[in-house]
Amino acid sequence: MRLTLEPLDLETDIALLHAWVTHPRSVYWEMQDTSIADVAAEYRLIDENPHHHAWLGRVDGAPAFLVETYDPAHSELSGLPEVRPGDLGMHVLVAPTDSPVHGFTRAVFAAVIDHCFADHAVRRVVVEPDTRNDRIRALNREFGFRELRTISLPTKEAALSVLDSPKIQQSHLTPDYLARAQRRLVTKAISEYAHERLLEPAPDAAEDGQGRWVLSTPTGDTTYSFAATRLALDHWAIDPGTLLRSVKDEPADLDVQDFVVEFAEVLGIPDALLPTYLEELASTLASACWKLRHSTATVDDLLRADYQQTEAAMTEGHPGFVANNGRIGFGADDYTAYAPETGSAVRLHWLAARRQHTRLSLGAGVREADVLDKELLHAHGLDPEEYLLLPVHPWQWRNKIAITFAPDLARRDLVHLGEGSDDYRAQQSIRTFFNTTDPTRPYVKTALSIQNMGFMRGLSPSYMAATPAINDWVAELVDADPTLRGCGFSVLREHASIGYTGDAFHRLAEHTGTSSPYQKMIAALWRESPVPRVADGERLATMAALLHRDAEGRSLAAAMIAASPLDAVSWLRSYLHAYLRPIVHCLLAYDLAFMPHGENLVLVLRDQVPVRAFMKDVGEEVAVMDDERDLPEDVRRIQAEVDPDVKALALHADVFDGVLRHLAAILHVDGVLDEGAFWAEVGRCLRQHAEEHPELADAAAAYDLFRAEFRRSCLNRLQLRNTLEMVDISDQAESLIYAGTLDNPVA
Structure with a gap:
């Protein structure tokens, strides 16, 4: 089957064209009741328009389909913020027939897309099908089009959709984007592995106490040096721009896979699982490169963004895990179609x-x-x-x-x-x-x-x-x-x-x-x-957004504080009242523990200030840490006997170390709020709750939230031990790995 396209010849093709566009099956072409003269006049306007073209498609020489291509910047899409240079609009009409051939429409569609991208100036194909046209929308998605949003056009509500050029689809995999992604991920690997005591950076003697550190591989052949500030909870706030690698005293590129191989002996990864972990790191790098190329929303944009725009703009993944975007099983097309950051x-x-x-x-x-x-x-x-x-x-x-x-x-x-x-x-x-x-x-x-x-x-x-x-x-x-x-x-x-x-x-x-x-x-x-629970003047954002930095390194939390009517301490106080106080109360009053990390909390914001929160993912990740409480029969699955020392980790490890450590570091490094003032507010929140709930004094004494230190629970050690199944879901507490203790910043 040979498919070709040629410019439409109105003198020769008008009768055939009229029959196609007025056929009952061409209802979405919006020309049902037009005459031949009307159709000729419409396509004569297209013929005279330098930004709009009509093409006749043939199959083995026989007329079989109609194509229009146009420049969106000179169409009814003009002025939309999504329209970019290099966009080419497309309409396709396959000749109506009572004897459809299986796969024919897909073959036509593929040929038309190839025709569009044959022009190397075309970076994206744009389509805007009627939202009611489920069939063509499904076909668009099958070919990789991403639906951006619904737009109102003069004759229809349309699903504005785009397809990147095959070259553009992989344009994020460039040396420049890779170098930036490698720097971020190696920085994170050193910071989090050092936090978990897998690695032990040493002060750089050559810098005489100027805040530089060195990390050498077990063989001594490779050295990493960097500037860092050590903060509460043994948090390593490393300046990515200062990170240098040398191999046998020669400068070398940063490479997180090489880094893991170099330190595999001390990281303790089983030999059989090391390739899987390296694959997850490669996928995490690919995702990071894509985000650097495509996630262009700034923190200023996100101050005005809706819930799903914010969700799609997140670039970090989990703040603690190094290999956090593994997604082994997804192909390149699957990534474009289903990864949350693509917004598809x-x-x-x-x-x-x-x-x-x-x-x-x-x-x-x-x-x-x-x-x-x-x-x-x-x-x-x-x-x-x-x-x-x-x-x-x-x-x-x-x-x-x-x-x-x-x-x-x-x-x-x-x-x-x-x-x-x-x-x-x-x-x-x-x-x-x-x-x-x-x-x-x-x-x-x-x-x-x-x-x-x-x-x-x-x-x-x-x-x-x-x-x-x-x-x-x-x-x-x-x-x-x-x-x-x-x-x-x-x-x-x-x-x-x-x-x-x-x-x-x-x-x-x-x-x-x-x-x-x-x-x-x-x-x-x-x-x-x-x-449905959001009032006027309120908007939603995942709590993970508080740890987000945009492509320029600007903190969203810092921008929210600056844009709010509150000073940094008052803003933090409101956030802790919405997040920390409920978590503490559930622990002390009911021995009820959630998994309160950033993605499991949805914050309600008013004037950029967190004022309340919704907890989600309750069924899989909630626990009642008291096996003597009387629970309904069908709820007893969540009941467990937990060691008293482990109970408090529901706050110390999951909240202090898992969330607040990262937020405190961001605000401290950015000069928004000193970490001492941050943790003082955390302690104030806990003490105020205790003062207002004397009936919970015995529980507070048992949990001992102000103890001097607590166990250092290690997430990456879990993944490194078994990247295929980190923990036993039915007994998560027994699966945890500890590495010494952490000083409690509110003690």
Whole structure:
């Protein structure tokens, strides 16, 4: 099949063109009721316009499709902030036929895209299909177009979408971007490995106490030197610009993979897992290069950004883990389509799963109809009494379910129903999706069988069966507590979960009693959206945003403080009241511990000041650290006997070391707030809570939050020990690794 394009000849092609554009199947071409004269006049205007061109496509010499290309800067898209130099707009109309040929439209589409990018000046192809045209939008996404947002045009609501040139798609992989990414990641590796006492930098004797440090490899062949300030909690605030590497006394480029190989002996990575860790580092570098190239939002932009714009702008990943963007299993196209930093629109796929093999759990007040569209089952001729609906990640469908669960599909225990109609965006946690079509609707969290940051990101149907009940119990407890209400603290309930268990892998587990990642490939849950709870004048931001620096190194937290009506101490006090006080109260009053890291908290901001917070990811990461408390039967999964010394780590390790250490360093280094003043405010928050809650004095004494020191819990040591499965989810406390102690900055 030979496809060619040639300029449209109005004298020869007008009758054929009129038949195509007025056909009932060409409704989105918006020329249904036009005459031949009308069509001729329209395309004569195009012929006379130097910025707009019409092309006739032939297949083996026969007319078969119509193409228009145009310069968006000289079209109705002119003035949109997304329009850039090097953009080329595109419209495609495949000739309507009553005898469609399978794969023909895709072949035409591919040929047209090749035609557009044949001009080396074209850096992106831009399309703006009608938002109601689900078929062409799905085709666009299949070819890698990213939907940026919905725009209003004179005749339609359009999904503005772009496709980068194949050359541009890899344009982030350049020596310049790599060098910048390497410098950042090697700096982080030295800082965090030193923090965990895996490495021990020494003062640079040649600098005579001027704040420079040296780090030598076990062989002594390679040396790293840098300027750093050591802050509370043994935090190494290294100036990236000062970092130098020498190999056999010769200057050498920074390379984080070489760094890990050079120190592998002291890092303790098992030989069999070292290549996997190096692969995760390569992926983290690739992601960092992409962000340097494409994530252009400044901190000033983010002061005005909405929730999802902020989420997509995050560049660091986890503040502690060095290899934090592994995503092993994603290809280059998958990265563009599904990585949260690309901001791409994603449509989940839906399966019908036979009820007898499927577990649906619903929280209080939630009905099946609230999360499942039974009309979708009816539309496919399926009985809602026999099937349940289950959302899956598009990557999971293509790469796992369609093949690995082929027998289940053939038996029609699973039925693939195709894409849903709502657009979603991946959150930083990568397998959780925010509904952008209707932001008030729940998040959807899906199973995703890629390896990322120490885990295969599956979801267990059996483990999640109790998730809604656990969330209900936690939410009821939080909502009923006057102190937590006074902080404005609440949880986003995971109020429904679903999982399929009718496969051979679950039958194998029943037979042998063993588990495997294959049992975690088809499951999902729904989590409440925070959007309906936001008042006028308030906006949302992930707490991870407080640790964000833009491409120029500017701190978002510092910019927020400067733009707020408060001084730095008052701003911090408001933040701690919204975040730290509720965490402490839950610990002392209920022995209730969350996993309160940056991505698990959604902050509510008013005038750039954090005023309250929503906790999420409750089902998998909450614990009641007292095995004698009376809990409902279906909530007892979260109950554990925990050593008293470990209990306080829910504050000391997870909050002080895991979050506040990094924020304190940013504000200190940027000259916004001295670290002594920062930790004084943290201590003030704890003391004020104690003064206002004398009834919790015994619990406070048991937790001893002001102890002189606490165990140094090490995250990277966990990943280095086993990058495939860092901890046993069912007993996380016993999986922890410690390296000495840290001085308590509020003691």
